[in-house]
Amino acid sequence: MSERSRSDEPMRRLLAEAAELPRSIEPPRDLWPEIEARLGERRVPAAVAWRRFAYQAVAAIFFMALGAVLALALRPAESSEVRSGDVRAASFAGASDFATVEAEYLRAKDQLWLLALSRRDELSPVAMRVVERNLRIIEAAIRDLRGALADDPENSQIEGMLLAKHRQGIEILQRLTAPPVEI
Numbered sequence: 001m002s003e004r005s006r007s008d009e010p011m012r013r014l015l016a017e018a019a020e021l022p023r024s025i026e027p028p029r030d031l032w033p034e035i036e037a038r039l040g041e042r043r044v045p046a047a048v049a050w051r052r053f054a055y056q057a058v059a060a061i062f063f064m065a066l067g068a069v070l071a072l073a074l075r076p077a078e079s080s081e082v083r084s085g086d087v088r089a090a091s092f093a094g095a096s097d098f099a100t101v102e103a104e105y106l107r108a109k110d111q112l113w114l115l116a117l118s119r120r121d122e123l124s125p126v127a128m129r130v131v132e133r134n135l136r137i138i139e140a141a142i143r144d145l146r147g148a149l150a151d152d153p154e155n156s157q158i159e160g161m162l163l164a165k166h167r168q169g170i171e172i173l174q175r176l177t178a179p180p181v182e183i
Helices: 003-020 032-039 046-074 095-118 125-151 156-177
Strands: none
Touching: 032 095, 046 095, 095 156, 125 156
16 A cells, blocks of 8 residues: 555545535524523623713714814815815915814824723723824824924915824724724
């Protein structure tokens, strides 16, 4: 007998035994009632549900207020004409409006970061490390954009990029602090 046929023998026996097995097996009893009962036991305790609702309500109020402030701050100046392809025409009314919007973003990021830190024990250490690394990258981009804006303070494109970076940081923190979704 060749070496190869000896190594194939256990596989042939296994395949032959598998071929003899029945195609389907009926369970000895109906398992669904027990499964359904155990699923019903997994209800969220009232205190946890209330806390989750409170977090969601606070976040909703905060973001509605932030949206209102941003809508007011981002509307174009009354005197600016919107021309096709003109990025500056759709920008902020002036440096003071940009500063206000940026201050709101910074305040929002600070509040979300404090919420994340207060819930740190509920969050995965891996998730926290990833978020911290991404926020460091975003903060480095913000520093670079601020330097570019200092060199060219009238550049609305740089202002827009700077606000976009702030939004990215806020979005990351929102995902981190959002209550877990149960399926």
